[in-house]
């Protein structure tokens with residue numbers, strides 16, 4: 001049996017805009033998905049979503065990995081069992097983490113000899129296949145860990161501040177939200193394109209603020225980014241409540257992370273405000289998760305094959 005795990009991620013800046021090649025800053029965070037794999041008579045995929053064979057309804061991402069690897073290097077069967085601390089369909093990159101950890105597990109079981117760059121780019125091809133348009137950000141950051149400036153893939157200083165995530169517990173499908181932004185951009189290109197490009201500029205400015213450890217300004221620009229995400233239609237009442245409560249409780253900045261339309265927000269917080277922010281997220285109907293950036297991307301946790 002082999003166990004591989006991969007982390008979730010949050011965007012300090014740039015979700016959605018990054019799909020149109022604008023800049024983004026994305027951090028791997030300390031919440032992980034673990035994938036166990038072993039040889040078996042046939043193909044079994046087990047997760048909190050159910051137990052299936054190859055099944056593009058219930059396990060589209062894992063099924064796509066299984067199919068693609070089988071074409072490259074045929075094998076008889078495997079049993080895959082997934083345990084995850086990352087809420088599914090919540091903007092924390094659960095899809096990227098499960099894809100990257102599954103590829104890593106196959107890589108070790110079948111001795112495919114893939115390096116991390118190949119795992120990340122294989123992961124991106126799967127996200128594109130299932131999600132429709134998809135940036136390479138989630139799969140890259142989940143593979144490599146750390147705080148990464150996109151598109152340069154430059155590792156930045158990890159923020160010394162805390163990250164308080166608030167989960168609305170409202171499921172949102174990334175594919176649908178990406179399609180919604182595409183449709184808005186199609187109808188009003190002269191309005192939406194500059195908004196996406198301004199998000200990219202906020203992100204670029206964020207790179208130097210992060211390097212200078214100017215978290216006050218970083219938070220202020222995260223709030224600007226939030227306004228622009230609202231403008232492209234990916235906000236919702238539940239997210240707004242958590243974002244505004246976090247700011248009232250002292251967050252330096254707070255915004256959606258990931259696709260939006262539900263899912264999670266992230267607040268940048270100094271130590272003394274963590275408890276108040278968590279409490280206010282709870283009072284506003286959300287589930288708080290206090291976390292930090294991890295440098296540990298995808299990894300093998302156990303291998304006795």
Ligand SMILES: Nc1ncnc2c1ncn2[C@@H]1O[C@H](COP(=O)(O)OP(=O)(O)O)[C@@H](O)[C@H]1O
Nearest residue numbers: 047082084088089090091092093094095173174
């Ligand atoms: N633990 C898991 N086990 C099986 N599939 C998962 C798991 N986590 C995520 N997925 C897959 O990823 C999908 C959610 O991906 P997505 O819509 O991109 O949201 P996000 O990546 O923000 O969580 C799920 O519907 C499921 O297909």
Ligand SMILES: C[C@@](O)(CCOP(=O)(O)O)CC(=O)O
Nearest residue numbers: 016091093134135174258259
């Ligand atoms: C909206 C987007 O920028 C991020 C989506 O992240 P998540 O799947 O919601 O965790 C899409 C992408 O980059 O492919």
Ligand SMILES: [Mg+2]
Nearest residue numbers: 093095096174
């Ligand atoms: Mg996803």
